[in-house]
Amino acid sequence: MDKEEKPQTSPHVLIFPLPTQGNVNSMLKLAELLALAGLNLTFLNSDFIHEQLVTPMLFPDSSNMWDSNSGLYRMVSRTGIPEQPRVDCIIADGGLGIAVDVAEEVGIPVIQFRAISACCIWAFYAVPNMIQAGELPIKGKEDMDRLITNIPGMETFLRCRDLPSFCRVMDSTLQRTAKDARKNFHGHGLVLNTFEDLEGDTLSHMRTKSPNIYTVGPLHLHLRTRLFDSNRTLFNQSSNNVHEVDRSCLSWLDKQPKGSVVYVSFGSIAVLSSEQVFEFWFGLVNSGKRFLWVLRPGIMPEKGDEGNNIPVELIKGTKERGCIVSWAPQEEVLGHGAIGGFLTHSGSNSTLESVVEGVPMICWPYFADQQINSRFVSQVWGLGLDMKDLCDRHIVEKMVNDLMVERRDEFLKSATKMAKLAGQCVNVGGSSYCNLDRLVEDIKSMNISLGK
Incomplete structure (x- = not known):
């Protein structure tokens, strides 16, 4: 992603993402923001994520995701690849310890980036405290509604069921997560795809451990804003998807009421x-509401069995009020006037995209940061409902009606207010706008202080 016509004195920054779609997309947006600010960039991609991007629907062999003996060390070391410009700073995904270790070994400044929410990072940071206090591992189903009291700022509302499943056993995943989260507070700074008005309370606790935190999100809105201000065009986002986008859903949305x-x-x-798919499907159809559903290949029943397995009422209800696609252009969908609610897995990117567009949420988290995000959506931010640990057609039907009818005004008011704050933070003078400028200046200062 090196840009032409940059001053020779501009620092060369190597960006090293975790090879998943959400992380790569977030760091690509950060990379373009830094390029707009005049930095020279190299975006280090793995073979398998590159193949996913150019050939949708390939699935990774996790054993080959990153080769620790690959070109990373040569790229950043003084005896690196001859034609490769010297690396002055690394921005590494904080979930990849290898990048941080290599940067420290060769003496190059490293700034970490996390695509997950600040509240999740802070909870992971507190894992050793929870273990010491006997709150982890979680002992069983009867323990799930017990409050967690050893995460500063979350003592009154975070329950055992709001933590990821790996908190239920004392294994290497739990220990590694805590280690990585604590390591995120080392180095020259931590960049987060969030904003102060959304996670300010959590960020204030985090800054007691690491004062140099750059909140620059929501990145997709921030990039859109800066490109508009500079009269430039956003790259085609479909090219950053590992699944082929079906844009026909936008035409369908055009025909639906606001x-x-x-x-x-x-x-x-x-x-x-399949059982979960059908519970959601029945709930959506029985709610009587219109729905646009992304069902990736492999999530639906096998095509050869569709005629036998799908009840006629689901086929009829979907034909009347629904649209099912294999993948959708999510940012455009959430920004469409016909959308009134989002039933989501509560990934950080999806949550932020919904926040930006002022769309209330029903949260059904799957893993990692999603359980914590869903609790904040419902309990802290008041932006929707948390349906974690449940997959029942009657619950789905009720929550859809609560979101779209019974409590619509309540959630829409909160979502509209937060969307306005998100827009303000990425405009000139806003917190994320200023933090990005500070990040750029700090990288340039590193370059000067190290005599590059």
Whole structure:
């Protein structure tokens, strides 16, 4: 992603993402923002995520995701690849310890980036405290509604069921997550795809451990705003999807009344059983509401069995009020006037995209940061409902009607207010706008202080 016509004195920044769609997309947006600010950039991609982007629907062999003996060390070391410009700073995904370790070994400044929410990072940081206090691991189903009291700022509302499933056993995943979260507070700074008005309370606690935190999100809105201000065009976002986008859903949305459609998507990783698919399907049809549902290949029943397995009332209800696609242009969908609610897995990117467009949410988290995000959506931010640990057609039907009818005004008021704050933070003088400028200046200052 090196840009032409940059001053020779501009620092060369290597950006090293975690190879998943959400992380790569977030860091690509950060990379373009930094390029707009005049920095020289190299975006380090893995073979398998590159193949996913150019050939949709390939699935990774996790054993080959990153080769620790690959070109990373040569790229950043003084005896690196001859034609490769010297690396002055690394922005590494904080979930990849190898990048941080290599940067520290060769003496190059490293700034970490996390695509997950600040509240999730802070909860992970507190894992050792929870273990020491006997709050982890979670001991069983009867323990799920017990409050967690050893995460500063979350003592009154975070329950055991709001933590990821790996908090239920004392294993290497739990220990590694805590180690990585604490390591995120080392180095020259931490960049987060969030904004102060959304997670200010959590950020104030985090800054007691690391004062140099750059909140620059929502990144997709921030990039859109800066490109508009500079009269430039946003790259085609479809090219950053590992699944082929079906844009026909936009034409379908054009025919629906304002605020009448529930958008349903569980992201690029979650896997649902056929039973879960049918419970959601019955709930959506029985709600009587219009719906646009993203069902990736492999999540639906096998095509050869569709005629036998799908009840006639689902086929009829979907034909009358629904639209099902294999993948959708999510930012455009959420920004469409016909969308009135979002049934989501509560990934951080999806949550932020919904926040930006002022769309209330029903949250059905799958793993990682999503359980914590869903609790904040419902309990802290008042932007929707949390349906975690439930997959029942009657619950789905009730929550859809609560979101779209019974409590619509309540949630829409909160969502509209937060969307306005999101827009303000990425405009000139806003917190995220200023933090990005500060990040750029700090990178340039590193370059000067190290005599590059």
